[in-house]
Amino acid sequence: MADPNESQQQHAQISEAANLNQRNGQASTRKKMSRSDHDDIRERIYNLMQEFNAKGFVFGIISENGKPITGASMNLCSWWKLDVHFEKNAREVIIKYVNKNKSNTILDTARRINDTFTDATLSIFLSTMMKRCEPSSGMYPLASGVSPPWWPTGDEEWWSQLGVAEKDCPPPYKKPHDLKKPMKVGVMMSIIKHMSPDIGKIQHFIEHSQRLQDKMTNKEKQSLFEILEQEKALSVANNGNSFESSFEDHHVVATPQDVNSRKRPYFNI
Known part of the structure; x- marks a missing residue:
């Protein structure tokens, strides 16, 4: 046996x-x-x-x-x-540049979102992406008063660089349509950073959302694409393991x- x-x-x-x-x-x-x-x-x-x-x-x-x-x-x-020594020095140079310009980059991105996207588009974007975050917003009913871990608290390092008024900080956990536009901008930034560097996932959801495709203008689509690529570059630059390679x-x-x-x-x- x-x-x-x-x-x-x-x-x-x-x-x-x-x-x-x-x-x-x-x-x-x-x-x-x-x-x-x-x-x-x-x-x-x-x-x-x-x-x-x-x-x-x-x-x-x-x-x-x-x-x-x-x-x-x-x-x-x-x-x-x-x-x-490009292969050895490039990572350090890029990280120094990113850290030096991080505040301006975040503020510029927030302003770009606010100026480019309509209030309605932001609401639809947030409604779509909140369901795709991990954990999903569906696991945190609005009535419970408990927000998911990716919802901004106002204590994030980048939040203070958004230029959001104190009275709008932190944004309450509500339906996107019930939030003021500056709050929507902050939540959008938080979701993008939550999913980064897997920016392709956001792009996939956008491309397969009929509501977003119908609502977003070409200018909004192009702007969002550039914002996502910038966030991905920042994430890669800050990830030391991503730069492991040999010159030869x-x-x-x-x-x-x-x-x-x-x-x-x-x-x-």
């Missing part, structure tokens, strides 16, 4: 092996996608070099997930790698001969 414990161990080993294979497959897919991105950048660099008869080039990109992609021609490679894994090198020939610059991958 088979030992139950032995069977369980075998099942666990098989399951672990399957999970390992799945993780390896996902890593391989990500690596292939990364190489594809590198090839695209390589082709664009080559075209620019040909067009302008370039003698040398350097570039540094912080990708959407925060990883640096850098490159240099052979005659500038040593300076770019040893003196500039994402570096383009081109020799002087590449500039004057049909040979493409190559990646050190």
